Amino acid sequence: MMNMERHIDINDFDYPLPDERIAKFPLENRSDSKLLIYRNGDISQSHFRSLAEQLPEGSLLVFNNTKVIRARVIMHKASGARIEVFCLEPHTPADYEHAFTVKGECKWSCIVGNLKKWKEGFIGIDFDYEGTPCSLRAEIAERGEREHIVRFEWDVDLTFGQLLEYLGRIPIPPYLNRESEEIDLTRYQTVYSKFEGSVAAPTAGLHFTDEMIAQMKQQGFDFDEVTLHVGAGTFLPVKSDNAAQHPMHTEHFEVRLSTLENLLAHCGDVTAVGTTSVRTLESLPVLAWRVRCGGEPCADKVIGQWESYDIPADYSGREVLEDLIGYMRDRGLDRLKAATQIMITPLGFKFRIVSRIITNFHQPQSTLLLLVSAFVKGNWRSIYDYALENDFRFLSYGDSSILMP
Numbered sequence: 038m039m040n041m042e043r044h045i046d047i048n049d050f051d052y053p054l055p056d057e058r059i060a061k062f063p064l065e066n067r068s069d070s071k072l073l074i075y076r077n078g079d080i081s082q083s084h085f086r087s088l089a090e091q092l093p094e095g096s097l098l099v100f101n102n103t104k105v106i107r108a109r110v111i112m113h114k115a116s117g118a119r120i121e122v123f124c125l126e127p128h129t130p131a132d133y134e135h136a137f138t139v140k141g142e143c144k145w146s147c148i149v150g151n152l153k154k155w156k157e158g159f160i161g162i163d164f165d166y167e168g169t170p171c172s173l174r175a176e177i178a179e180r181g182e183r184e185h186i187v188r189f190e191w192d193v194d195l196t197f198g199q200l201l202e203y204l205g206r207i208p209i210p211p212y213l214n215r216e217s218e219e220i221d222l223t224r225y226q227t228v229y230s231k232f233e234g235s236v237a238a239p240t241a242g243l244h245f246t247d248e249m250i251a252q253m254k255q256q257g258f259d260f261d262e263v264t265l266h267v268g269a270g271t272f273l274p275v276k277s278d279n280a281a282q283h284p285m286h287t288e289h290f291e292v293r294l295s296t297l298e299n300l301l302a303h304c305g306d307v308t309a310v311g312t313t314s315v316r317t318l319e320s321l322p323v324l325a326w327r328v329r330c331g332g333e334p335c336a337d338k339v340i341g342q343w344e345s346y347d348i349p350a351d352y353s354g355r356e357v358l359e360d361l362i363g364y365m366r367d368r369g370l371d372r373l374k375a376a377t378q379i380m381i382t383p384l385g386f387k388f389r390i391v392s393r394i395i396t397n398f399h400q401p402q403s404t405l406l407l408l409v410s411a412f413v414k415g416n417w418r419s420i421y422d423y424a425l426e427n428d429f430r431f432l433s434y435g436d437s438s439i440l441m442p
Contacts (some may be wrong), residue, residue, distance in 0.1 A: 043281035043343070045382055050280070050410065051401045052421050061213050061245065062225040064436035070244045071151040071429055073136060073420065073438035075413060080423045085244040085437050088253075092393070092439075095257045097303035099296075101239040101313045102262040104230035106137075107205025109217075112160040112175060120160050121150035123208065124174060124201070125236060126289075128186050133234045133289060137198030142177055147187040148269065151324040164203060166193050191282050198233055200218060202416070208236050208269075210433050212400070225433070234266030234289070240433040241311030241396045261299045263317045265290035265377075275402050283404060285342050290317045293372045294365045297321075300390065308393040308439075312405050315412075318390040320377040322348055325357040328364045346385060354389035381408040383415055394440045398424055398431040413442050431439040 051354035064070060068086040076091075093096075108124040128138030129144040136143065149155060161174040171193040191200060207217045207225055217225075221267070227242035229250070250260065270286025275281055300307060300318075309315045323341075324334035325346045365373065382404075394412055398421065399405035412416040420438065429436045 038300075041383055045280035045407065047275045047278055047280040050403075050417075052418070052425075052442055054401055054431060058425065058429075058431050059212060060432060060434035060436075061215060062116060062220065063228065063434045066250050067224075067228075067244050067246050071427075071436040073424055073427075073436070074431060074441075075420055075438060076441045078416065080429060081424045082423075086107045086249060088249075088395075088439065089256055089258065091441075092258070093235075093306060095259065096306045096308055096393075097259045097261060097299060098253075098309050098395075099300075099314050100227070100242055100245075100260065100262045101265050101267075101317065102227050102229055103206060103235040103239060103266050103313070104229040104233045105226055105235045106233050107201045108208045108236045109206040110162070110173075110201070110204055111206070112162045112173070114154065114158075114160050118154040119151060122153050122160075122187060123148040123150070123236070123269070124187075124205075125184060129319060133232070137201075137233050138196045138197055140194065142185055142188070142190045143197050144188045146184045148183065149177075149185055149187070152185075155201060160328075162296045164204060166195070166203070169193070173204060189316075193324075210237065212432060213434075219308050229262070231234060231262075232264050232266075234264075236269050237267040238433065239267060239269045239311040239313040241264075241314075241362045243434070244437050245310075259299065260304065261296045261358060263290060263292050263296060263314060265313045267313055271405075274400070275404060280382070280404070280407060281384070283380075285380045285404070287314065287325050287339055287376050287378050288313075289374070289376045290320065291372055291374045292317065292321065294362065294370065297358055297362050297365070301355065301362065304355050304358065305392060307391055308395060309391045310395045312394070312396055312408055313392055314401075315381065315391050315408065316377060316379050318344065319386075319388060320375065320379050321361060322352065322357045322389050323377075323379075324373065324375060325360040325364075326352060328360050329356075333362055334361065334364065334373060335375045340375065340379055342378045342380045345379060345381075345387075348387075352389070357389055380404060381411050383407065383411045386411045388412065392441075395437060396435055396440065397433065397435050398429060400432065409440070413440055416442075
């Protein structure tokens with residue numbers, strides 16, 4: 038089916054969300070959040086700390102272990118004009134691991150606030166580091182429509198990751214309508230975050246505590262991790278009335294051979310923690326189908342927005358995992374890196390890996406709501422009506438749900 042033939046009326050995915058229902062701050066204790074339980078069309082509620090009671094014994098939960106970076110840097114022109122640079126994605130070096138360990142100079146794709154005041158030349162920030170005066174400077178290397186390539190240079194013996202940690206601010210979602218505060222440094226981060234790269238948190242995981250994970254492991258639950266670096270596109274609203282025309286941003290992910298083997302061992306019993314884990318896991322069938330068709334899984338080719346929909350319906354999750362595991366073992370690979378623009382919608386998307394989803398409540402008319410609708414076979418409105426009627430808190434710092442259609 039050609040892309041132009043697909044049609045999703047985004048107005049069918051609207052609902053009233055009063056500002057007072059948006060959680061502006063996290064609860065004192067992460068796992069005190071409410072938990073909506075959707076099971077085969079029936080809806081009930083509990084608290085997140087009782088999640089284990091809702092899941093089959095010994096099932097596998099998959100986290101996204103990305104770490105939110107302090108991507109917002111406030112700089113100034115010599116004239117005093119304030120310029121905010123929002124680092125979105127590394128450009129040179131482009132690899133995420135190297136991007137945060139480079140010293141002295143690098144380039145990033147950025148959104149620039151107050152761009153009209155920055156026509157040319159350098160902007161900067163002067164700071165003291167361990168008693169030594171230092172500076173970070175930036176210039177626009179290449180202008181784009183929305184995003185620009187910004188070149189940074191600095192004169193202190195720090196990696197760019199350390200520099201962001203020292204000077205940057207946490208990029209909390211714009212719909213919170215407030216500046217980031219001290220509490221966001223820890224609470225807008227999962228307890229299992231490891232690898233720097235995201236400009237938005239995988240918020241479904243914010244409810245987990247170290248103690249809760251340890252207790253669930255003692256109860257026989259298994260945990261594994263993927264890495265998908267969440268881009269700013271997760272905040273972008275669908276502007277077209279036809280959501281099928283909404284361009285998905287590219288997100289980079291990595292999955293290990295050991296994780297694929299664990300997924301195969303739990304095939305049909307996989308709980309994805311968050312929509313970012315879903316997008317990673319459900320991108321795997323595209324990589325596997327490329328292998329099945331005699332090609333390379335990644336080959337620097339981004340997974341297309343609609344590529345999943347062209348895979349034969351009878352190609353099973355088990356076959357997906359077996360094909361990828363075989364490919365990696367044959368080549369002695371312990372991990373795969375890829376990039377995806379996958380768009381999961383109610384237009385016949387087939388879930389092959391994910392059995393259950395843990396997720397927060399999403400914005401009206403968003404691609405995340407389309408994903409939820411696809412998973413619960415169009416029954417999203419009854420879930421959201423229940424949440425609104427029963428005082429659930431919404432969006433990033435809000436309450437949670439577990440979807441088991």
